[in-house]
Amino acid sequence: MMSDVSVSLNKTAGASDIAGGMASPGDFLALLKPRVMSLVIFTALVGLVRAPDHVHPVIAFTALLCIAVGAGAAGALNMWWDADIDAVMTRTTSAEKIEDIERQGGRCHFVDDSGQVYAEAAALAQRIGGVYVDQFTNAERVTDWRGNNNIAESIFQQMQGEPHSVPHWIVVGAGTGGTSATIGRYLRYRH
Structure with missing residues (x-):
């Protein structure tokens, strides 16, 4: 378990701030998070395949490409913004994770x-x-998941206008895990 503490909002780092002075293609690839990207693209592909109407292959390819570019850009921006963090973690955290954090400019503090960790x-x-x-402590109090002010309620309200408004299954793509938990909790409460 790890918590982040944001230290500085000064984001003026350039390529010369990276060890060795220049970023490599591997650094760029790491910023894109290839495993997350493959999950995003796979989830979009499943949505296109399961669409009730035929999707022209050129439109499908363009949609997947745009989703990949948008998700990759968002991931790279997120990684850049998060580079200046202090991460508090247990001493048993894997050496690989520690090296990744430090290579990206973060600092590790151990308990x-x-x-x-939280204290x-x-x-x-x-x-x-x-x-x-801290995104986890008191998360259940942030929103009333039984009401109409959460993502699950919004999704199901939008689906009411669809020809097949009751899904047979739900595929949840990449995210923090909170989205799938919110949808599951909402379904259990409402149905």
Whole structure:
């Protein structure tokens, strides 16, 4: 388990700030997150194949290409923005993950027990004048998942206008995991 603490909002780093002075094609590929990208493209392809109407191959290819470019650009921008972070993690975190964080410009802070991560992250943020970002604590209180102010309710409201408004199955693509949990919780509550 890892929490992030944002340290600086000054994003003026250039290629010369990277070890060795220049970014390599491998660095660019790492920013694109190939496993996430393949999942995004696969999910889009499944949507095109399962579409009720025939989709012309040129339109399908163009749609997949645009989805890939948009998702890749968003991923690269996200990785650039997140490069200046302090990550608090247990000492048992894999060396590969630690090296990845440090190679991207992040700093790792270690605790002995996973139960100490949140307290150390909050304390670190206070010590350095940073911002403690925690997407998990109290997440269930952020939105009332039973009401009409969440993504699951919006999805099902939009589907009411479709010819086949009740799906036989749901495919959830790449994300944080919160989307699939919200949809599952909503379905259990409503149906």
